Amino acid sequence: MRYFFLAYALIVLGTVGLLGFRGEHSRKPPLEIFPDMVRQNKVRPQTPSELFPDQYASRVFPENTVPHSAPYMVNGQVLTNNGQPVYAYQDIPLNTGKIPGTTNFVDLNPLPITHQLLERGQQRFQINCLPCHGALGDGKGITSKYNMAPANFHDQRLVNMPDGEIFNTITYGKNLMGPYGANVTTEDRWAVVAYVRVLQRSQLASVEDVPEAKRSQFKK
Numbered sequence: 001m002r003y004f005f006l007a008y009a010l011i012v013l014g015t016v017g018l019l020g021f022r023g024e025h026s027r028k029p030p031l032e033i034f035p036d037m038v039r040q041n042k043v044r045p046q047t048p049s050e051l052f053p054d055q056y057a058s059r060v061f062p063e064n065t066v067p068h069s070a071p072y073m074v075n076g077q078v079l080t081n082n083g084q085p086v087y088a089y090q091d092i093p094l095n096t097g098k099i100p101g102t103t104n105f106v107d108l109n110p111l112p113i114t115h116q117l118l119e120r121g122q123q124r125f126q127i128n129c130l131p132c133h134g135a136l137g138d139g140k141g142i143t144s145k146y147n148m149a150p151a152n153f154h155d156q157r158l159v160n161m162p163d164g165e166i167f168n169t170i171t172y173g174k175n176l177m178g179p180y181g182a183n184v185t186t187e188d189r190w191a192v193v194a195y196v197r198v199l200q201r202s203q204l205a206s207v208e209d210v211p212e213a214k215r216s217q218f219k220k
Helices: 002-019 115-128 142-146 163-172 186-204 212-217
Strands: none
Touching (some): 163 186
16 A cells, blocks of 8 residues: 555656646746747748758749639639628638628528529539439438438428528538538539529429419410
């Protein structure tokens, strides 16, 4: 037993010797277990460096580098918000699906709904969503045969769901559905949301939704 108390005392003394007492002030420099984490062997911007032949620490971007701060491009045009380019780091509905400064989802897709956007949404839907949700978005994809229950986009709950919430689900996943934020770009996620609305309209629309001049084309 005395060996136990001796070992215990040594552990306590060693801990106190290394870490000191909680809340105690000391003018001695702290013990650095990994000093390279604080004092890294690196160069500062705009300073000389002997590492490179031209002696410059700041380097020119390599050719074909994709800038991290490039604005969004939609249909070959820079996407703007109130006349200003839109970037991926901004707290805006396009990036979050939410009203800035709140947890409320936006009701409508922030991207302009064009034929090109819907075609892109259809393509991305067929690649990423069709295996589970089915070609019609009715939840009858191939995975439904394996005791899974993918969401049916024609359920009234999802029909009434804000566009921003569908975008959020695609981004972060829900229940058995995994996140697609890393696989599908921001613009493509909104394109998928737009195409989901097309699928809902194709199944749930009534004849009153068709322009009166074209109603005669439908067979009764």
